[in-house]
Amino acid sequence: MHAAQKLWVRTCKKTLRSRSEAAMSHALDKAGRWIGWAFxxxxxxxLALxxxxxxxxxxxxxxxxxxxWLPYSRYRGHHFLKRDAEGEIKCVACELCARICPCDCIEVVPYEDEKGNRRPAKFEIDTARCLFCGLCEDACPADAIALGQQYEFSSFSSRDLVIGRDDLLAKPGKAMTGGVVAARLKTERDVLVEASEPRGYNWWRNIRRK
Amino acid sequence: MELVVALGLIVFKVALLIAILLLLPLPLTWLERKIAGHMQQRMGPMRVGWHGLLQPVADGIKLLTKEDHIPAEADRFLFKLAPILALAPPFVVFAAIPFGETVSVLGNEITLYISNLNVALLFVFAVIGLEVYGVIFGGWAANSKYAVLGSLRTCAQMISYEIPMGFAVIGVVMLAQSMSLLDIVRAQSDVWNVVYQPIGFFVFFVAGLAEAQRIPFDLAEAEGDLGAGFHTEYSGIRFALFMVSEYVVMVLVSVLTVILFFGGWNGVLIPLPPLLWFLLKVAFFIYLFIWFRFTFPRYRYDQLMAIGWKVLLPLSLANIIISGVVFS
Structure with a gap:
């Protein structure tokens, strides 16, 4: 027999078998439904599920x-002010962030420093009113303000939530690949900060789906 | 002297049994919450003790120190009586239940049961039937609509399911030619009753689920539509008594299922101590109860009645006839 012939025969047999199997399985399905119902x-x-x-x-x-856990780097958490290469504050006190802020929680008062640059004398964010939209970060022309990943803000007094310029400068920056964000909350020493994954904690990883 | 020793032994056994039964809800609530948690991809209690092991103790302390509130319009006497009436019968039933033949302690043969009644099965069903009084009084005395509705439902449910339950064990009695639970277990030393009485087992177990008021038959305390049923108005220690009674009934139904249909302390294949075999089987049925609870939804009230009267009762009667024809 030629190879082609062999292939033909094999295909035919396969088709026949699958057809009869389909008919069989249909009948079995019907019987199986009844047996299943009874048992x-x-x-x-x-129960198995x-x-x-x-x-x-x-x-x-x-x-x-x-x-x-450390959120994704795109997360909008705490605010912080950046410094330039010389260690000067980047902010030019243009007050664009205060203007664009939808809840009017940023207050900037400019002054002229010894080099003749416009800098903020006062830069206060009332995080109690802030809605963490990140518009200040988008509006900033000097790339001076940004939102990081720190999210533990709770306080017993709303006055504590007003954060001044120097505090904002001292805050940790954005963790790009999952550095440890200093938690403000008092925690035990063996707290596990999930930072092994570069893109943050994957919530869906543990959910079993069919 | 002989009499004093015998009496002392019985008193000791009773005290031990009561202590075990009163403490049993502690591990059972922990187990139930743990299993529930894991079935729902949660962890269950984790904070009190290692993996929340002390959580039931904390709950117990909370219940004991809570205000014992009695509604203003309640019937105070019945209100106080009801938890005791609900708690006592399941405890009394255990007096007739054997946990094994004998064990030798310090050279003395000690029986693993308090009494070997020759009508133990009848006693069990008679006493467990009294539990419904606690439920009725609890619901009635609270003078609250949810409680009354819950107790009405429970009454109807327990009465309807006790009938098929009673009929289901007749096949077992026919096989053992005795109503003594000890003789029933002895009669199963070769083949367990579940082989001869699969229908009987099915009816008994489903009716037992209803009797213990566990999901899918927990109409009595359907929290979605009745608050908490007959114990809506109870708080503190009285509520705890109802919970204890619920768990003891659950254990009781598991124990009865094992004794009547699964060979009691008779083991298969693996030679283990008889008591251990018994406890393992009971533990399996308790797990089954908890497993059911977190798998099935609750039946509607009319469905519950239909299952009781139109399915279980005919099945149990058919079982009697079949057993009579086959084994006579």
Whole structure:
């Protein structure tokens, strides 16, 4: 027999087999439905599902005392002011951020320093009113203000949430590949800060899907 | 002297059993919350003790120190009586339940049961039927609409499911030719009853689920539509008594299922101590209860009644006839 002939025969056999199998499986399906109904196949399915989930990894993150995570670098958290290469404050006190701020929470008072540059004498952000839209970062012509990844802000007094120029300068910057963001909250020493992944914590990783 | 020793032994056994049964809800609530958590991809209690092991103790302290509130319009006597009425019958039933034949402690043979009643099965069903009084009184005395509705439902449910439950065990009694639980277990030393009585087991277990008021038959306290059913108005220690009784009934139904249908302390294949076999089987059924709870939704009330009267009752009657024809 030629090779082509062999192939033909094999294909024919395959088709026939699959057709008869389809008819068989249809009949089996019908019978199976009834048998399943009588023996509670649907309930058994449900039980199997929950049993499977029982051995899956929980998605719970034990925040804040056991685990913490570093958000993506695009996250809009705490504000901070940047310095240039000479260590001078970058801000030119143009007040564009204060203008664009939708909740009017930035207050800038300019002054002229000894080199004759316009700099902020006062730069206050009321984070109690801030809605963390990041428009100040977008509006800034001098690339002086940005929003980082720190998100633990809670305070008992709203006065503590007004942050001045020097505090803003002292804040940590954006962690590009997942540096540790200093947490303001008092935490235990063995708190795990999830920073091993360069792109932040993947919430979907632990969720089992079919 | 003989009498004093025998009496002392019985008192000791009773005290031990009561202590175990009263403390059993602690690990069971922990287990239930842990299993629930993991089935829902949560962790369950984690903060109190290692993996939340002390959580039930914390809950117990909370319940004990809480205000024991009685509604102004409540019937105070019945309100106080109801938790005790709900708690006592499941404890009494355990007096008739054997946990094994004998163990030898310091050369003395000690039986692993408090009494070997020759009508133990009848006793069990008679006493467990009394539990419904606690539920009725609790719901009625609170003078609250949710409580009354819950207790009405529970009454109807428990009465309807006790009938098929009682019929389901007749096949077992026929096989063992005895109503003594000890004899029933002894009769299963070769083949477990579940092989001869699969329908009986099914009916008994489903009715047991309803009797213990567990999902999918927890109509009594359907929190979605009734607040908490008959114990809506209870708080503090009285609420805790209802919870304890609920867990004890759950254990009781598991124990009865094992004794009646799964060979009690008779083991298969692996030679383990009989008591260990017994406890393992009971633990499996308790797990099954918890597993069911976090898998199935609750039945509607009319469905519940339809299952009880139109499915379980005919099935249990058919089981009696079939057993009678086959094993006579």
């Amino acid at each position: 509670f196949a649907d309930l058994a399915n449900g 929950t049993f499977g989930y029982m051995f899956s990894k929980p998605v719970t993150m034990q925040y804040p005392d056991k685990e913490k």
